[in-house]
């Protein structure tokens with residue numbers, strides 16, 4: 471059986487390099503489920519890879535460089551189906567299961583993280599490993615679920631693993647700054663932080679100030695003002711942690727705003743950030759820069775899907791595009807001005 475999919479045939483051509491094709495519906499292996507895709511979300515990371523920003527994005531650290539080499543190897547040696555856009559966040563319905571799959575059957579609504587190397591979410595059907603698939607509760611739409619995966623898990627990891635925030639509200643009070651709180655990661659991070667014992671300062675553009683306040687931020691700075699650019703808390707708070715979700719802010723701007731042992735959790739580490747990371751480590755500085763690389767975990771996805779069901783977390787949807795207009799969704803993501811998540815619906 472054939473399906474509609476969006477693929478790319480060359481690097482460096484932005485959304486213009488995408489093409490619409492008919493390809494065979496993938497067959498699930500024994501540990502996989504075949505999902506009829508109802509929604510997939512776009513992450514800027516994929517756009518960067520697509521635009522071949524190797525020098526800007528992958529050079530920063532040896533670790534990331536090795537990952538890039540592995541990705542390139544997988545890409546150039548993979549069958550054509552892996553050229554499907556590397557969207558890995560999918561919400562949909564199981565239509566077939568592999569012989570070893572125990573937890574799902576045809577008809578189950580799910581949220582699934584696709585293989586990060588192959589992607590394939592920008593298609594009518596996609597295969598996902600059972601171990602990275604979770605039930606989608608009735609209260610969670612396919613689009614809400616698809617938005618959650620990379621962005622929501624990054625936000626959760628930054629807070630819980632790197633900033634020691636406990637989502638049940640216990641634990642010491644933390645003052646946290648979020649940059650780009652209106653974006654995919656930032657808007658989840660603000661909401662999750664407010665489940666914990668935190669004071670939240672957030673930056674965003676002026677058009678999103680009311681939205682970010684409504685997500686729970688205690689103080690909001692317009693990043694286009696001098697105060698916003700300086701990241702200074704209006705009430706004079708020093709930050710125990712900064713969850714840094716944009717680019718182009720040097721350590722020298724963060725440093726005076728940190729508490730005596732404050733950390734910057736950088737989800738977009740560039741060359742300078744990796745240098746700072748190394749220097750701070752080697753000098754045993756109390757203030758550290760921590761580069762974040764997302765580790766996908768099923769139990770974390772179950773946790774955040776559950777929070778959406780309970781009404782404690784919501785996906786702000788910037789825009790929805792049909793699969794036939796996937797290139798427009800891609801352009802929008804590359805522009806870097808989404809408010810919340812961009813969704814593609816086959």
Ligand SMILES: NC(=O)c1ccc[n+]([C@@H]2O[C@H](COP(=O)([O-])OP(=O)(O)OC[C@H]3O[C@@H](n4cnc5c(N)ncnc54)[C@H](OP(=O)(O)O)[C@@H]3O)[C@@H](O)[C@H]2O)c1
Nearest residue numbers: 514515624650652653654655675693737762764806807808
């Ligand atoms: N390390 C990892 O594993 C990992 C995981 C996920 C994402 N990431 C990376 O994290 C970054 C953020 O991802 P995302 O999905 O949140 O991005 P996004 O949704 O594209 O972010 C867009 C938002 O950022 C705002 N923004 C842009 N520049 C800003 C600035 N200087 N200060 C404050 N706000 C600013 C924009 O507001 P305006 O429209 O008003 O400008 C817009 O609302 C990306 O670079 C992505 O690749 C890394």
